[in-house]
Amino acid sequence: MRTAFIPGANLSKGEIPLILRTHYSGEIRPEMDGSEVTLAGHVHEIRDLGGICFLVLRDREGLAQVTVLTKRADRNLVETVRGVSRESVVLVRGRVKAEPKAPNGFEILPEAVEVLSRADSPLPLDPTGKVGAELDTRLDARFLDLRRPTSMAVFKIESAVMRSLRNTFYENGFIEVCTPKIVATATEGGTALFPISYFEREAFLNQSPQLYKQMLMATGLDRVFEIGPIFRAEEHDTRRHLNEAISVDVEVSYADHEDVMSLLENAVSSAYRYVSESCERELRILGVELDVPKTPFRRITYTEALEMASDSGKKSMEWGDDIDTETEHYLGSVIGEHYFLTDWPSSVKPYYTQPYDDKPEICKGFDLMHPTMELASGAQRVHDYDLLVSRIKEKGLNPESFEFYLKPFRYGMPPHAGWGLGLARLVQTMLGLENIRDAVLFPRDRRRLVP
């Protein structure tokens, strides 16, 4: 009986009509007593007390109690409400009643209830959260897991984070770009790539937009950013690695590593501030109190970090080693806030990292660290063609396979710097999520390819 419902939205120009609903439940206030509304969403719970029956409807913005006085209400309506299964999709038209005994101080007295889609039973997990579910179970039924307010809140916050990052970039004169994810080179060095079949040739999923965003510096675009997927075929098995991740990448011409570190700390700090201001409800649902990290973040050189680590009494690291996980955790526990690790040995960082002129054994590369893990890494890049070629050779790579990348460096390449930031790690650390999979809608790891 679709005709029972009259979409009541008064649309302003450009607004998307709410086809069936007039309000989200979070928009209803006790002061709206008497007004007619149409809600749409999933059946969160039904509590049938006999003479009175409560149907709790859940939508993106909250819960609304629909109250049916079973002896007085329309018989068909009572049958519909009593017969509907949990998590079915329903449309409810009715009047708002201010009611102190109801949650949030209001309830809906329904005039019509329509079941738009009936949910099967039993459910693969309990979306009300009364009974827990393990991560694996939740990911197998992610669509249902995301109906749990705690799971949904993470992704509302992630959206706010992306929005804030984009704001920061646009405010600083950046242009958003999209670089290819299907690439020909397997020889960037380091990480394993996913090979794919590309007509008669072999191709790969890109591990990073690094080479492309650098090439864009030769176009005069000057300041670019990209938020997009990266793919790594490493068989890692940790709670902070996935084989597909979203990377927030920037590249800036006429800038050095200090300039882009400053951009990075401001972007991160602003994201925290924006989330704390715009996602109060989500933070409350998650029980998270955000401390906006103060800028500037501490700078610690690689060499200082090694000295701090030697105080810990742990097995000592040699200068020139990459910093291992144990040391990383130790430093995090001592420092206790975001910090930059700077002035790395040139041997540890990629070939495109600019060495210091006066001390070429160290370079202008940096990592942004959260006390628990690395969030981002960046550098001032090598923009001199000859230096770049010799650095590629030093790393044991063949410059010929980088011809497409090296070419722009011969025709006017400005000095430039940039970084790449892991979006899910930023959200994971911001919200204190134990596993990065909690911060990704449909995570891809060594074993999980579905859903």
Place this chain on the structure above:
RNA sequence: GUCCGGAUGGUGUAGUGGCCUAUCAUGAAGCCCUGUCGAGGCUUCGACCCGGGUUCGAAUCCCGGUCCGGGCGCCA
């Protein structure tokens, strides 16, 4: 890849050789109930990851496998 731990109804769990035709909660089906808000009460339904082995007897012990969680490694 490696080390440690784990796998019991749809979900989350108890259960260290016989007391287990397996506990509790949630759920589902049915009944009672006019203010629930993790509603309550009564009845019913539904499970020991797979394959070998030990034993009179295995959810429980052993071996192999699969999968899951955590640590490390890998991750320029």
